[in-house]
Amino acid sequence: MSLTPTEIEALLLSLRISGVAVLCALPFAILVATALALGRFPGRFILDAIVHLPLILPPVVMGYLLLIGFGTRAPLGSWLYETFDIRFVFSWTGAALASAIVSFPFQVRAIRLSLENVNHGLYQAAETLGAGPVDRFFSLTLPLALPGIIAGAITAFAASLGEFGAIITFVSNIPGETRTLPLAIYTAIQTPGGELAAARLAALSIGLAFAGLLLSEIAMRHIRKRALA
Amino acid sequence: MSLTPTEIEALLLSLRISGVAVLCALPFAILVATALALGRFPGRFILDAIVHLPLILPPVVMGYLLLIGFGTRAPLGSWLYETFDIRFVFSWTGAALASAIVSFPFQVRAIRLSLENVNHGLYQAAETLGAGPVDRFFSLTLPLALPGIIAGAITAFAASLGEFGAIITFVSNIPGETRTLPLAIYTAIQTPGGELAAARLAALSIGLAFAGLLLSEIAMRHIRKRALA
Amino acid sequence: MSITVSISHKLGKFDLDADFHIPDTGITALFGPSGSGKTSLINIIAGLETPRQGHIEISDRVVFDHRQRINLPARKRRVGYVFQDARLFPHKTVSENLYFGARRNAQKLPREEQSAILEMLGILPLMGRRPAALSGGEKQRVSLGRALLSNPDILLLDEPLSALDHARKQEILPYFEWLRDHRKIPMLYVTHAIDEVARLADHMVVIDQGKTLASGSVFEMLGRTDLPPLAGRFDAGTVLSARIVSRDPKAEVSFLDCAGQRLVVPYLGRPANPNVRLHIRARDVMIAKTAPTGISANNVIPVTITKISQENRDTVDISLRLGHDPDGRHQHDTANGQPVLHARITRWSAHRLKLGLGQKVFAVIKSVTVDGQVADQAI
Amino acid sequence: MSITVSISHKLGKFDLDADFHIPDTGITALFGPSGSGKTSLINIIAGLETPRQGHIEISDRVVFDHRQRINLPARKRRVGYVFQDARLFPHKTVSENLYFGARRNAQKLPREEQSAILEMLGILPLMGRRPAALSGGEKQRVSLGRALLSNPDILLLDEPLSALDHARKQEILPYFEWLRDHRKIPMLYVTHAIDEVARLADHMVVIDQGKTLASGSVFEMLGRTDLPPLAGRFDAGTVLSARIVSRDPKAEVSFLDCAGQRLVVPYLGRPANPNVRLHIRARDVMIAKTAPTGISANNVIPVTITKISQENRDTVDISLRLGHDPDGRHQHDTANGQPVLHARITRWSAHRLKLGLGQKVFAVIKSVTVDGQVADQAI
């Protein structure tokens, strides 16, 4: 079974959008997870709740909210467009934005869980050795939470690959620009007799995700082995 | 703002479906997470990949696959129907099934991460004290992974509350039976001028999820405090 | 109730080759420097690590045999293991930790014995706490209690008292003796404190760089100065076997007989008993050319110099055979049936006294420096 | 370089009230039974726990004051803390662990000194490993190395040598002495081993059940038998100040002068020096009515009995003032300017010798039982 050019197009687009979404969201996810796990500040619960919003709201609503917020006629969207020439609507960057937001809670949850497992005594030891909070964060927290960060990134990547509602609502279903694998599957399914095409695309999706999982497994094993070496 | 009867109906339905989905999936999630975290068996990677499938595939495809697998005409579905009078299609139990499957990966990931953090030395200690594998699982693994289990359940609950595509495809959008909050929101949003109704429903969704989050935060705090007492 | 171990194993670049047999029940000290393989060896005996090859027998039960493919899982070996790090279950209270093993064992200890253990370890006030709220020594005591309450067939103790103060140790050590004598539980005991070894152990295995250098009774092992881990130790000395003959009217001292010589030691708590073990440190033995009088030291023992070892820079170790030989016949013969005592004195004073082989001198030993211990079985 | 601590704190039901002042630099032993609050106190001094109230001053720097709202964070207190549990960073190699603090400190130790520390601790072969692959004692050594390499202003040591064998301890202890004497780094040292205390410490703080019972120079503290944690200890004794007068030609022994009495101890490595500290255990001091001759013991010191304490069941502790009083004038006066020695002998033998207050007798002490230590500063 060789892939048609359209299939390859959708595949590469999905890969790019999910990859960019996960990587760009990662620093923010780490930041937010750290604040939630280690910080004690008013509004912590509100932040926690906001992070979960994209999970709770149906993707279509998220897409609609994005459309309202980042459309070229919306204040934020038009400002970004006019000032930086960044246009989210109907472009793959918008799809990446939607994917990033929708998969954000997965990243935060996993990272936070890992952060909360770091032994407090190690922080104390580092502090007596002269490491300040930022230093401790980079020398201890991050590396020790690495398995969680990878797990979170993988979950988010998988979720991005499957994201449909928010993307189609926010950036429409434009071949080569925003028609990712799930949207291509949807398009195929809309067509009577499109089942075969849909199945091929679904298989592609699955293959892609498996490759991502396999990579993450290898990375995890490497990390664990290192910790015992 | 008082709720209309239809809103209350959708709210209660969502609550019931998400609650049942998460609780019923929990034991399986723990089982699978344990196998993935602690087991060494051939096919481990395949299992891992299968668990992630619902994330990767667009929800619509998941719904379609469910229809094929659990429809009354499908072998499994008809067997369940004839033997146990369990019918998934067009009923809220089907919505719960769809939610459970779609939110399954979140539960597994979180639980697995927690399991992998349990100190191996404790297992050794328990073993010299006569605890067999099953005993160790219940006396050490489960309680020590509790934060992860709760985190996973909460993420899954939130994801269930937002689940849309699989439900609408698998069990349709039947008021009072399968029209959960997201489906109600979707219905409203698809209607010109339905924005206000959609917003009210979305607010309801958010309120529900916040309540769940708040409960989980309290539970977590309780567990942590206990561990330090 | 013997223990036979003959295994080889590899940990990274570290090779462990252990080969020893302890014919008897009792307490076996596992002695060796940091990083010599003690913990690894105990892990293997407990069944927590599987050696590359070899054979392990505990009380005539083969628990591991590489060729016969026998490898009893740890939980079936009925070992009580006190880990070097306490390994308490963080989510369980002290009380739940303590009874974890006991609840899983059909043969429970009698209630009173359980209470006695908790009392002795001083952990009754801690029962409701969780491990995070314990001090280092408290953790160690709970860990010890957990192993003891599980009523094991053999105890593996990895430095069980290292974080405890002297007074607490003095409360716990007699319990180990009691366990050995009354419950006949064999113990493998890792420690760096020769004091503990001498007082407790019947046997001793010396390990260095992953090899078991020697094993045997504590009597012979503590006398050996050729084994690197033992050489040059401040408290090296002799372990002697003696028997209680009588006591003074006020029961302040016991009179012993050791190879025909009378010894006086602090009261041992029994009017008469055939089996007493004495640990006499070389540094506590003074040598006198003539028997001094009017001194507080209660023990002035005629001895014959059989060996003068010059290994240390400013001290000499002198071997002294008990009794004055009628002639010089046996002077170079270390053993000759008679027990041997070791004395460490400055070179300068050996020179001053012009000590030489075969000389008949006196060993002067203060009673309070002798560790005496009654054993119910032959030693 | 003094340390002043006056704090109160609460941990669960445990109340900690510490109040002591150490006027001088040097090594301070923190001594107390398991669970008495030693680790908690050290945590507070390090800044890892904030006490409810009080005041802490290290080397005239106020690091905590409850009223003035001063609370210097731990990383600014420049403490080197060796934790009771090693607390190595599991994801870093031994080498990365060791240099963690050093890399964060502008004032680095000279290269040679760093190498010397690693050499002494015997951790050079471990540099590339991760903590999971270390033995218990190796972890402890790396933890110690990490604190030392960070070049701190004060060292807090929580049982730093408890998992180490005798030989390794003997290599590390002199380094602490060197640190104290040459680098003038004050140390607070938690240990259960009186041997270590006596050899190292200048000051001592005794803590029991969360209260600091006493603090002061090791000289007076080790002589006190009224403090519960110290009472009844096997190795209680005296610490004496002396000076090196000369040595024998072969440099095997040093001749000391202690309050006009000549003492002979194993060679101390210096031809002459005004400041030597001697630790003489009570159990090692023999009493003779007349000066014995022809004995290996090099020290026969005229002393006067000033006190006979009858606290123990079968032994007595006898205080001996150095020198024979010309008349009986001072016989009941313990101090009287002259140093006091403690001897522990059996009751039975005290009775046999008919010892009584004011008697002029001789203390007989073997050279090898004396722990001597040169100090570069006045003690």
Next chain:
Amino acid sequence: DTITVFAAASLTNAMTAAARPYEDQTGDHIQMSFASSSTLARQIAAGAPADIFISANQKWMDWLSDQDMIAPGTRHDVVANSLVVIAPTDSPVETVSLTGDPGLVALLGKDDRIAVGDPDHVPAGIYAKQALSKLGQWDELSSRLARADNVRAALALVERGEAPFGIVYGTDAAIAQDVKIVATFPKDSHLPITYPVALTRDAHTDRNTKFLAWLLGDDAGRIFADYGFDPVETLKTGTPPQ
């Protein structure tokens, strides 16, 4: 040059097929986005770069028109469709009477449902509601509907045999594999099923107008007919472009 077309998802094959000959003729590139009419309408309102919008119903075109987002005078109906009742091929029922008594409901088993697009928002469902109401069957049937997200989902329910009947467009029924038409709703039982097309507000250019004209012309009409669409009987609004 690229012409961006936002078209209702039910037009996916037909529009894809119709655009190809035009691209070949003119060299213009036709870029298409298929989604539900409501999604597309909202996107255009939010500034989507669509040149042409084809809605599956009049309502969303009206809505966009109210938002002042379509170019005045460019709105036309492009194709029409019929509404039919389908059943799985293996169903014993060959034809059903839509006017008779008892109605459809009598043919349903206890738990059976009729698959339709959600009458609350899916155009096919809205037409179905009109027709059933007109035929006096709505009250009985409204609680027996399986309301699908779109027509394709309703079709799938019938194809899979989960619903014994479904109400879908004639175009869907024509191409579907495992279903048969058991009744066709009378044309007067519902508003005409027509797909309106219009240029968006800022897209009133010659190039776009030319494509619009082509879509309304005979060549395109033949292609639409191939996919089962009916020709539009009366032009509702505006004048045909030149």
